[in-house]
Amino acid sequence: MIDTPDLIESLARDTRRLRPVRSPLARAGGWLLLAAAIMLLLGIAHGIRPDIGTQLQKPSFVLGIAASLLTGVLAAIGCLMASLPDRSRRWLLLPLPSLALWVSTIGYGCLTDWVSIDSTGMHPGEAVRCFVTLLVVSLPLSLAMFAMLRHAARLRPAALTVTAGLAVAAITSTALSLFHPLDASIMILIWNLGTAALLVTLEGAAGRRLLARFARLSSFHEKPRPG
Amino acid sequence: MLGTMEPPPSRTEPPATSPAEWSDLMARSQDGDAAAYRRLLLGITPYLRTIALRAHRNPGDAEDAVQDILLTLHAIRDTYDRTRPFKPWLAGIARYRIADRLRAMGIAASREVALDLEHETFAAPDTNIETTLDHHALRAALQALPANQRQAVTLLKLREMSLKEAAAVSGTSIASLKVATHRGIKALRRLLAQPGGGDD
Numbered sequence: 447m448i449d450t451p452d453l454i455e456s457l458a459r460d461t462r463r464l465r466p467v468r469s470p471l472a473r474a475g476g477w478l479l480l481a482a483a484i485m486l487l488l489g490i491a492h493g494i495r496p497d498i499g500t501q502l503q504k505p506s507f508v509l510g511i512a513a514s515l516l517t518g519v520l521a522a523i524g525c526l527m528a529s530l531p532d533r534s535r536r537w538l539l540l541p542l543p544s545l546a547l548w549v550s551t552i553g554y555g556c557l558t559d560w561v562s563i564d565s566t567g568m569h570p571g572e573a574v575r576c577f578v579t580l581l582v583v584s585l586p587l588s589l590a591m592f593a594m595l596r597h598a599a600r601l602r603p604a605a606l607t608v609t610a611g612l613a614v615a616a617i618t619s620t621a622l623s624l625f626h627p628l629d630a631s632i633m634i635l636i637w638n639l640g641t642a643a644l645l646v647t648l649e650g651a652a653g654r655r656l657l658a659r660f661a662r663l664s665s666f667h668e669k670p671r672p673g
Numbered sequence: 674m675l676g677t678m679e680p681p682p683s684r685t686e687p688p689a690t691s692p693a694e695w696s697d698l699m700a701r702s703q704d705g706d707a708a709a710y711r712r713l714l715l716g717i718t719p720y721l722r723t724i725a726l727r728a729h730r731n732p733g734d735a736e737d738a739v740q741d742i743l744l745t746l747h748a749i750r751d752t753y754d755r756t757r758p759f760k761p762w763l764a765g766i767a768r769y770r771i772a773d774r775l776r777a778m779g780i781a782a783s784r785e786v787a788l789d790l791e792h793e794t795f796a797a798p799d800t801n802i803e804t805t806l807d808h809h810a811l812r813a814a815l816q817a818l819p820a821n822q823r824q825a826v827t828l829l830k831l832r833e834m835s836l837k838e839a840a841a842v843s844g845t846s847i848a849s850l851k852v853a854t855h856r857g858i859k860a861l862r863r864l865l866a867q868p869g870g871g872d873d
Contacts, residue, residue, distance in 0.1 A: 453740050454714040457747045463705030464751045530752055531765030597749040601769040 470526035470533075473594050477522050480590055481617045484583055485624070492579070492625055510551035511623050516544040518616035522591070525609035529598035538609050541616075548616070579625055584618040689716035696759040703750065714743060721767055728771045738774055742767045814864040822857030825850050830858070 448456075467473070501507045524540035527533050591610045598606050689698055689712050702710035721742050725735035745766050753762050815823055828839040829850065836847045843850065 448740070450718060450736060450740055450743070451715075453743060454711060454718070457714060457743060458707045458711035460747070461702060461705060461707050461710045464703055466703055466754065467752050469754065530754075530762075531749075531769065532754075532757060532762035533765075597752045600745045600748070600773070601766065602773055 467597070470530065471523065474519070474523045474526050477526075477587070477590055477594065478519060481518070481583075481587055484586060485621050488579065488582065488621060488625060495625055498624070506551055507623070510548060511620055513544050513548035513551055514616045514620045514623065517541045517548050518613050518620060520544055521609050521613035521616060525591075525606050525613060526594060528609070529595050529601070529603075529606050531601055535605065538605055541609070541612060545612070545616075548619075579622060580618055583621045584614050587614045587617060688712055688718075690719075692758065692760040695763070696755070699750070699753055699759045700755040703753065703755065714746075717763060718743070721763075724764075724767050725771065728775060734774075734778070738771055741774060742770045745770055810865060811861075814861050817864055818857050818860055821845070821849075822853045822860060825853035826857040826861065829854050 468476075495501070518541075521541035524537040527537035527540075528535050588610075591614060592607075595603065595606055595610060689695055695713055695717060698709045698713035698716070702713060718739060721739045722735060725738040725742075726732070729735040729738060742763075746763065749766070753759065815826065818826070824843055825839070828834050828842060829836070834842065836850060839850055840847050845853075
C-alpha cells in the first residue's frame with residue numbers, strides 16, 4: 447500500500463484547473479430540454495395520436511399524462527440532487543406522490559375500460575411502433591442521465607439508478623400516451639407499468655456497472671491495491 | 674501494510690485544520706492551485722482518519738478507507754459547489770465510501786476463511802513435512818533390506834559419498850555398488866509405498 451502522504455503528493459501533482467459541474471437543477475433542466483426535443487422530433491416525424499382532441503377532454507387521461515410527466519421531472523431532479531455527497535438521499539422520495547397519482551390513474555382507466563378490450567384490441571403493427579417509440583425516447587434519455595450521474599458511481603448508486611430509471615420510464619410513458627392510441631387499458635397497463643418495471647430493473651442491474659464505466663472514462667481513477 | 678500515521682509538515686504552510694479554511698482551499702484547488710490542494714488534503718486527513726477509525730478496528734483497514742476517500746474526493750472534486758460549505762460534502766463522501774467498504778468486507782468475510790498460523794499445515798498428507806520425511810519409517814525400511822543393499826544406499830545416498838570412496842570403504846567393486854544401490858532404492862520405494870510399511 448502506498449503511504450497516505452505519498453498518495454496526497456501524487457493527487458496534488460495531478461490537479462489542474464477544472465470547471466465545477468452545474469447545479470442539479472440546471473442539469474435536470476438540460477435533461478428535460480433533451481426530452482422535450484426528442485418528443486418534438488417524434489411529433490414531427492410520427493404525428494400526435496389522431497384522437498388527441500377527444501382524449502384531452504377526459505380528466506383521467508389528462509391527469510395520467512400530467513402525473514407521468516411530473517413524475518419524470520421530479521425523479522430527474524431528485525436523483526440529480528441526491529447524487530451529490532452533501533445532499534440528502536431523501537430527495538429520492540420527491541417523485542413518490544406523483545408516482546402514486548400516476549399509478550392510480552392507470553388503475554382507474556383500466557377499471558373503467560375493462561369491457562372494451564375485445565372491441566378495440568391491439569394490432570401487432572401498432573405494438574411494434576410503440577416499442578420503437580419507447581426505444582427512441584428512452585435510450586438517449588438513459589444515456590444522458592447516466593452520464594450526468596457518473597460522479598456518483600462510488601457513492602452507493604443503487605437507489606440513484608433506480609430513480610433515474612423511473613425518470614426515464616415516466617417521460618417515455620408520457621411520450622407513448624401522446625403518440626399512440628392505446629385505448630385498450632390492459633395494454634396501457636402493460637406498457638406503462640411493464641416498461642417502467644423493466645427499465646427500473648434493467649437500469650438498476652446494469653446502472654452500477656455503467657456508472658463505473660462512465661466514471662473511469664471521465665476521470666482519474668487509479669486506485670492502489672490494498673495490501 | 675500501514676501507511677505513515679502522521680503527515681509530514683507541509684513544505685510551505687502548516688496543514689489547514691479549520692472547516693472554513695477547507696472551503697476556501699477547495700475552491701482554490703478547483704482553480705488548479707496544487708499547493709492549496711496539498712494543504713487541504715493534509716489538513717483533512719486526520720479528520721478522515723478519526724471517522725475511519727470509528728468504523729474499522731484494524732488501523733490498516735482504516736488507513737485504506739482514508740485513502741479510498743481521498744481518491745474518491747479527487748475523482749469527483751468538480752462536483753463540489755463552492756457556494757456551499759466543504760465539510761458536509763467531504764463527510765458525505767466519507768460516509769458512502771465507508772458504508773460501501775464495510776459492505777464489501779462483510780461479503781468477503783462471509784465467503785472467505787481467515788487462516789491463522791495453526792492452519793498453515795493441512796489435513797492432506799502431501800502438505801505435512803512430517804509424513805513425507807518420516808525418518809522412523811525410512812530407518813525401518815533400511816533395516817529390512819539385505820546387508821549389501823543397505824550398505825550401498827547408506828554410503829552413497831545418506832552419507833553422499835562418491836562411488837570411489839564408497840568402494841574403498843565397503844571393499845566392493847563400483848559396478849556391484851551401482852547394482853546394489855539400484856536394487857536397494859527400488860526395494861525402499863516398494864517398502865515405503867506399502868500402507869503402514871516401515872512402521873516401527
